[in-house]
Amino acid sequence: DAGVIQSPRHEVTEMGQEVTLRCKPISGHNSLFWYRQTMMRGLELLIYFNNNVPIDDSGMPEDRFSAKMPNASFSTLKIQPSEPRDSAVYFCASSTAAGRETQYFGPGTRLLVL
Amino acid sequence: GQSLEQPSEVTAVEGAIVQINCTYQTSGFYGLSWYQQHDGGAPTFLSYNALDGLEETGRFSSFLSRSDSYGYLLLQELQMKDSASYFCAVRHAGNMLTFGGGTRLMVKP
Numbered sequence: 001d002a003g004v005i006q007s008p009r010h011e012v013t014e015m016g017q018e019v020t021l022r023c024k025p026i027s028g029h030n031s032l033f034w035y036r037q038t039m040m041r042g043l044e045l046l047i048y049f050n051n052n053v054p055i056d057d058s059g060m061p062e063d064r065f066s067a068k069m070p071n072a073s074f075s076t077l078k079i080q081p082s083e084p085r086d087s088a089v090y091f092c093a094s095s096t097a098a099g100r101e102t103q104y105f106g107p108g109t110r111l112l113v114l
Numbered sequence: 115g116q117s118l119e120q121p122s123e124v125t126a127v128e129g130a131i132v133q134i135n136c137t138y139q140t141s142g143f144y145g146l147s148w149y150q151q152h153d154g155g156a157p158t159f160l161s162y163n164a165l166d167g168l169e170e171t172g173r174f175s176s177f178l179s180r181s182d183s184y185g186y187l188l189l190q191e192l193q194m195k196d197s198a199s200y201f202c203a204v205r206h207a208g209n210m211l212t213f214g215g216g217t218r219l220m221v222k223p
Contacts, residue, residue, distance in 0.1 A: 031209055043157070043201065043213040055208055091156060095209055101145060101164070103211065105156040 002026070004106035006092050012112045018080040021109045024073055025094030033103060034067055034077050035091040043091075049075065082113045116140040118214035120202055125220045126192055134187045134217045136202035144205040146178050146185045151216070152198045160187070162205070189219070197221045 005024040013019055025032050034046040047057040049069045057067070064083070069075040079086055089110050093103040118138045126132040136146065145164035149157040161169055163178035163185060175188040189196055199218050203211040 033210075042215045045210060045212070048208065048210055050208065056210060093157075101147060101162040101205060101209075102159045103209070105158065107156050 004092055004094055004104055006090075006106035006109050008109060009107060010110045010112075012114065013082055014114050015083055016081045017113075018078065019082045019086075019111060019113075021077040021079075021090050021092075021111070023075045023077070023092030023106060025075070025092070026104055027073070029094035029096050029104070030072070031095045031097070032069060032075050033093040033095075034075070035093065035105075036088045037091060037108075038088045046077070082111075084113045087111055087113050116204065116212045118202055118204060118212065120200075120214045120217045122215065123218045123220070125222065127222050128192055128194060130192050131188065131190050132192060132219065134189075134200050134202075134219070136185045136187075136214055138183050138185075138202070138204050138214075140183075140204045140206070140212065142206045143180070144207065146176070147203045147205055147211060148174075148176050148187045149201045149203060149213075150198050151201065157201060160200075192221050194221050194223065 007022045030051050032049040037043045046059045047067045048055050052069045067077045089108045091105050091108045093105045095103045120136045147162045148160040150160050151157045161176040168177045173190045178185040199216040201213050201216045203213045
């Protein structure tokens with residue numbers, strides 16, 4: 001079975017540009033999480049969806065960040081405009097209602113904003 | 115607020131036993147999870163404790179004391195491939211996780 005799929009795996013962009021990160025959760029999983037990992041701040045939860053509905057977005061740093069989940073098999077995290085401090089690894093993870101204690105992480109998108 | 119404390123680095127030799135401690139201060143505690151992350155990789159789930167006591171999964175065991183807000187991950191018969199970062203994470207309502215800063219384990223021959 002395919003795990004969580006993220007694209008792109010690497011992204012280099014210039015400050016001010018729009019960045020869109022994509023995630024396909026594991027089929028049948030109804031919870032989806034976006035995380036950001038940096039050396040300074042560690043692994044932070046940005047936003048959490050349950051059954052395609054955003055439940056908690058208190059971790060989204062500011063209005064430049066937005067996330068959508070139009071259907072059960074696709075989610076996007078958008079940064080507009082991007083800034084150098086947004087450089088990080090962004091992970092998407094998914095879980096099921098039954099196995100709620102286990103989150104399955106995608107390979108991550110390594111974002112560098114110049 | 116939420117806070118989790120774990121050592122930043124631990125070094126051990128191959129074949130040894132190592133314990134990584136985690137203390138937490140949080141509200142809405144459902145349980146404590148442990149994740150492993152190799153350099154350049156994604157976090158992968160190791161174990162979860164919802165109740166006090168020891169959970170064993172092969173060479174890895176995890177312990178929780180809710181009254182002490184404390185848990186640990188025990189790795190036995192260390193192998194070189196165990197060199198990685200290990201994160202404790204508190205599970206909250208809705209299956210949300212708050213991660214600790216991670217412990218970098220270096221296993222030496």
